[in-house]
Amino acid sequence: MQTLSFTEENYMKIIYRASKLSSPGKTKEVTTNEIAELTDTKPASVSDMLKKLAAKGLINYVKYQGVTLTTDGEAKALLVIRKHRLWEVFLVDKLNFSWDEVHDIAEQLEHVQSDELVRRLDQFLGFPEYDPHGDPIPNEKGEMNSKKKVYLINMKIGDKCDVVGVKDTSPLFLKYLDKIGLTIGAYIEITDKIEFDQSLEIKVNNGRTIIISKEIANNIYTLD
Amino acid sequence: MQTLSFTEENYMKIIYRASKLSSPGKTKEVTTNEIAELTDTKPASVSDMLKKLAAKGLINYVKYQGVTLTTDGEAKALLVIRKHRLWEVFLVDKLNFSWDEVHDIAEQLEHVQSDELVRRLDQFLGFPEYDPHGDPIPNEKGEMNSKKKVYLINMKIGDKCDVVGVKDTSPLFLKYLDKIGLTIGAYIEITDKIEFDQSLEIKVNNGRTIIISKEIANNIYTLD
DNA sequence: GCAAATATTTTAGTTATACTAAAATTTGTA
DNA sequence: TACAAATTTTAGTATAACTAAAATATTTGC
Missing domain, CATH: 1.10.10.10 (Winged helix-like DNA-binding domain superfamily/Winged helix DNA-binding domain)
Structure with missing residues (x-):
């Protein structure tokens, strides 16, 4: 090879x-x-x-x-992308870098040659499916989720999406989400963005409309 | 810089x-x-x-x-050595590589440029002082343990010491050491030296007694 | 002390990778 | 079909690292 x-x-x-x-x-x-x-x-x-x-x-x-x-070329490209994103997860999850500091270092690490290294790194990180920017990570066969995770705060008026995760997984935060009916798996539509405080008006599961602050919206991952 | x-x-x-x-x-x-x-x-x-x-x-x-x-040059050299040895610790301690598999990968990783990466990796690993081969790891200032490594062949009857490294890092040699139970970290005592072939009789971890040839003893570093 | 042997440097290249300006070619379109 | 835009080819450049052979310096043996 x-x-x-x-x-x-x-x-x-x-x-x-x-x-x-x-x-x-x-x-x-x-x-x-x-x-x-x-x-x-x-x-x-x-x-x-x-x-x-x-x-x-x-x-x-x-x-x-x-x-x-070619098939071969796509595999090669996906492997580089896989390595880049896995290293980003390592840098953020294990070395506590913030997600906006890791790109340049990952650009270097992605070129290290060792299939075994990648396999073991992947395992060490718990086979993550997304990197710290929300981009999907190809698995060893080059397969990956087809959509990018985006913070709810970045959606536009009229956008429809699924709630798929949260950044802050503290019980307190999850309890709050539960209370306002915004659970993981919910299907939502952004109906308005309030300029003043950047809060969002969203319709949950084609039903009730709720308002959430920008702090909350900045902690929720969505997939469209 | x-x-x-x-x-x-x-x-x-x-x-x-x-x-x-x-x-x-x-x-x-x-x-x-x-x-x-x-x-x-x-x-x-x-x-x-x-x-x-x-x-x-x-x-x-x-x-x-x-x-x-020069002072500058030594600092540069020590940084490369520091990075190499820290990555070796990472590969062995975190990714469960065996110590005879990590050299080539560390040769690549040692050239990644980022002082912050090295600092954080060091911290993540718990500021290790020795790499998996027993070589001391320079700290951020380039300081490291200077404890002299002595070839086992040079020890005298009655000497007690720790096995801290090997000269020949070939997989074959490392695998053999593993087999006879003489791993890095073992505490040994030289109980006899056989004149005829210069082989050594040693007691490992205050327990089992084994005989090793002069070729083997000439490849093992100890620290007393 | 000096000649021969050895070590080192210089000269004058080579190879490989990646890049570019300018000219030539091909393609798409009006 | 002719022209503009895109692309490729040609004929280079730059850089990094290497080398054989010749020149030079140092060391060694007598």
């Missing part, structure tokens, strides 16, 4: 991300210019690299037509 | 190690040929690199006279 250079791995990651953009489950052809923007290089450099990646069987590359990942 | 390339960091590590060899606390001049052997390159390559490291203020380099580390 060939190992890729640091740069090649980054290209794979970027091509994967770009190919999944917009359309949720679908895969789209990624263009040279697009990759050049994302890697902050020139299209000429990208053409160069695409030839290399195609030669290694990682992308389907038809000149002037853009690229898609 | 300049960051060094992967290769530069490895040179620093090797120069540090070679400069401390034989004489315990003392520092010796390290020669070009010596470094070439240790890095598995040619002397010409080493001369090249030495000029680079000297220009960065990391080594005292007088042509044809060998090199020593």
